[in-house]
Amino acid sequence: MAMHERILDDAPAYLLGELDAGARATVEAHLATCTQCRAEFAQLGEALASLANLAPEAEPPDRLRAAVMAAAEREGPALAIPLVTPSRARRQVDWGRWIPAVVAAAAAVAFAVQASAAAARVRTAEAAYHRVLAANGLLQGQLAAAQRGIALSLLQLEPTSSQTSAVASLAVASDADGGRVALVARGLQPLEGREVYQLWYLNGGAPVSAGVLQISGTTGHLQASLRPGARVDAAAISREPQPGDTEPKGPIILETA
Amino acid sequence: MAAADEAATMRAVASGDLEAYGALYASSARVVYGLCLRLLGEAGAAEDAAQEVFLKVWRGAARFDPERGSLRTWILAITHRECLDRLRARGPAAPVRPEDLDLLPDSAMPPEDEAVRSAEAECVRAALASLRPEQRRALTLMYFGGYSQSEIALALHLPLGTVKSRARLGLQALRRWMQAEGVGARGDA
Numbered sequence: 001m002a003m004h005e006r007i008l009d010d011a012p013a014y015l016l017g018e019l020d021a022g023a024r025a026t027v028e029a030h031l032a033t034c035t036q037c038r039a040e041f042a043q044l045g046e047a048l049a050s051l052a053n054l055a056p057e058a059e060p061p062d063r064l065r066a067a068v069m070a071a072a073e074r075e076g077p078a079l080a081i082p083l084v085t086p087s088r089a090r091r092q093v094d095w096g097r098w099i100p101a102v103v104a105a106a107a108a109v110a111f112a113v114q115a116s117a118a119a120a121r122v123r124t125a126e127a128a129y130h131r132v133l134a135a136n137g138l139l140q141g142q143l144a145a146a147q148r149g150i151a152l153s154l155l156q157l158e159p160t161s162s163q164t165s166a167v168a169s170l171a172v173a174s175d176a177d178g179g180r181v182a183l184v185a186r187g188l189q190p191l192e193g194r195e196v197y198q199l200w201y202l203n204g205g206a207p208v209s210a211g212v213l214q215i216s217g218t219t220g221h222l223q224a225s226l227r228p229g230a231r232v233d234a235a236a237i238s239r240e241p242q243p244g245d246t247e248p249k250g251p252i253i254l255e256t257a
Numbered sequence: 258m259a260a261a262d263e264a265a266t267m268r269a270v271a272s273g274d275l276e277a278y279g280a281l282y283a284s285s286a287r288v289v290y291g292l293c294l295r296l297l298g299e300a301g302a303a304e305d306a307a308q309e310v311f312l313k314v315w316r317g318a319a320r321f322d323p324e325r326g327s328l329r330t331w332i333l334a335i336t337h338r339e340c341l342d343r344l345r346a347r348g349p350a351a352p353v354r355p356e357d358l359d360l361l362p363d364s365a366m367p368p369e370d371e372a373v374r375s376a377e378a379e380c381v382r383a384a385l386a387s388l389r390p391e392q393r394r395a396l397t398l399m400y401f402g403g404y405s406q407s408e409i410a411l412a413l414h415l416p417l418g419t420v421k422s423r424a425r426l427g428l429q430a431l432r433r434w435m436q437a438e439g440v441g442a443r444g445d446a
Contacts, residue, residue: 009418009421010421011428012396012399012424012425012428013406013421013424015334016337016338016400017338017341042325042326043432044428044429044432046432047429047432047435048400048428049326049330049333050435051385051396051397051431052292052333052336053378053381054295054378054381054382054401055291055292055295056291057287057288057290057291058287058290058294059287060286060287060289060290060303060304060307064286064304068282068308069275069282071311071312072278072311072312075312075316077271077272077273216272216273219273
């Protein structure tokens with residue numbers, strides 16, 4: 001039987017989440033390289049989802065809306081990683097291959113921040129990372145990244161002083177050609193004047209600016225590219241009196257343990 | 258909703274726009290809750306599952322990719338997965354009984370006198386009715402019954418490969434019908 005046929009026979013079980021990890025990885029490895037099967041799976045997914053139309057719509061209780069909105073508000077924004085469009089992928093580096101890694105990293109970051117904010121804070125970044133990935137089925141994302149030769153890691157940033165309850169997680173996806181970092185921080189104090197929160201990473205001992213956090217309430221987000229060959233050994237967030245500095249001048253608020 | 262609009266909606270949701278999220282809830286709550294109710298069979302369980310579905314939509318908004326399907330499909334897939342996980346967590350599925358095999362395909366569909374059904378529901382109904390009975394049975398047992406292909410193979414005394422082929426051929430036939438009728442590819446969510 002041709003490879004395509006074998007993979008397609010697994011489509012219904014794959015689309016319904018029934019395959020075990022090994023079979024799922026086989027399907028995903030094939031889909032990563034076969035545009036024909038990828039298109040077929042997308043269409044079969046639509047057909048399968050259309051069965052949901054046979055379930056009669058039903059009016060949920062009013063309290064569901066209130067509960068749903070309150071949960072979202074409590075949780076704050078999920079980390080938004082813009083998906084790179086194919087046209088842009090053609091113009092530049094092959095960013096398309098970053099998508100699974102960075103999307104997995106983004107989800108890992110979002111969950112890791114919740115985990116850190118909880119009372120039982122996980123001390124080591126490695127343990128937190130694997131716990132988060134395992135808990136959310138994201139080992140598949142890590143696997144997909146590994147198959148493309150991309151290393152994916154997660155760093156936890158912790159407060160430098162007991163006076164702040166801020167936490168942050170930084171996902172790093174990289175290979176020899178460069179990489180992407182995605183950060184989310186929660187519990188940040190309000191800034192004054194021209195102040196900014198700035199992310200720095202240590203590359204062989206020297207701090208390099210990764211940029212200024214976008215602030216929404218007490219939450220900060222940042223996504224940035226890494227230069228080819230750049231390594232992120234450690235990271236810190238400082239409170240800078242103004243944007244544009246090439247080395248930290250203000251106090252360090254959060255740093256990797 | 259066009260793909261570009263759906264992408265814009267989900268970018269807004271991913272960035273924490275509660276207004277966009279509220280509008281998304283308003284347009285999809287009935288179908289999400291309806292599917293939860295159909296699969297889980299009980300209002301309290303359906304409400305819990307629907308709440309979890311919307312939280313997953315909120316957290317995962319950045320992962321919505323309009324090139325891989327419509328927003329409606331994406332949300333319904335999350336809903337279906339959530340309900341199946343909850344069904345599986347209830348313990349091992351009861352063995353498929355002979356009467357289930359005859360009843361499920363029809364009981365998967367609302368009775369004739371049920372409230373107004375959408376044109377899309379009518380089309381899916383017709384598409385499903387057009388399938389060979391063994392293909393329809395495999396698909397509905399999987400989708401609405403939450404049965405694994407191994408469980409179906411065991412109950413029907415068939416090789417697993419046969420069940421896989423039936424489900425796949427049924428799904429492909431369903432897809433061809435939907436495409437010919439011009440539905441399913443991009444519904445409103």
